[in-house]
Amino acid sequence: MTSRVLVTGASIAGPTVAFWLDRAGFEVTVLERSPHLRLGGQNIDVRGSGREVLRRMGLDATLLANGTTEKGTRFVDHADATIAAFPAGDGSHDGPTAELEILRGEFARILVESAGPRTEYRYGDRVVGVTQDAAGVDVTFATGTADRFDLVLFADGIRSSSRELVFAGEAETTPVGLYTAYGVLPKGPSDDGWWRWYNAPGSRVANLRPDNLGTTRFSLSWVSADSGYEGASTERVITALRSTFADVGWEVPRILDSLGPDSELYVDYLAQVKAPRWSDGRIGMLGDAAWCATPLSGMGTTLSVTGAYVLAGELARASDHRAGFEAFEARMRPFVDQAQKLPPGVPRVAHPKTSVGVAAFRTALRLAGSKPVQAVSSKFLGPDAATLELPDYEFDNAG
Structure with a gap:
């Protein structure tokens, strides 16, 4: 069986697959184009089968201890009065706020720190050429x-440049028509332990969420055609945000006033990735590079963690890499297809265009808030079932 594996991307899928491949006896090199581990980012959550993978890694308790402390989700009006509130889940049942909510950078740090003895991390480099025999x-x-490897795995995100070296033009990237800008604010007196969601007419949404680092995470979302803000200068992005949200009240002026040249600001035009195949010979891909479902699905991290476990397990027990990749895709493809089926009307259902639409959305939230959290979770989290039956791979005896 193969022994040396190159993994591109040190966010979530890459370090997770490296963890399990190391356990199976492979020698793993994880390549990250950033000069150091990227510790920034917003809240992510893990649900269902993803939580079970983390338990098998022995990391579940550590991740919970480093979570954002988010108590739940409150939908609010312009005066910050609560329209509807949904407490955090308990693991067996998750609403908009899952039991495990953690900053992406904190999650990545813990994953990298858990690396086994056969895993090496290389920073400040990227793949520019691949030839296999x-x-x-x-x-x-x-x-x-x-360098030469037995296998190469691309796990470096939705716009993976590595993927295009092998699967050029194959992955269909479909925008969902929503921009989201993410950033960090100093914690203010109105910030508590709840995720606060505010709707404004014009298909605009502002969010404030707690973290465990003494700051507050914000996001501004708006339905739009692609305007090229990804990769644009910080100055251009700030100008666009101030123009788009100029007349919005609530906490939005505070957010806009905080923006400057040194802001930790990231903007994303949300899109799904659908690829007809996830492997080519000795080269495979996983995570957002293979199947991004967008944050609107509520399943991105769960898919990455689950897919990494399954890929490593199938490669470890297969007779050769071809059989391993085939078994991986056969097991994961139905789960991914389900997660990518966004609820009808998304993203506009949660981003109403008119004042009447905002009022109707809030009425629906009030009704949903009077029922169990299940009543709203399917509207915001995509598939009702976030669980894939996981095989019990014999990692410690493989490789």
């Missing part, structure tokens, strides 16, 4: 170096 894969890097 029957016995292995020759990889060239942006720094001018080269």
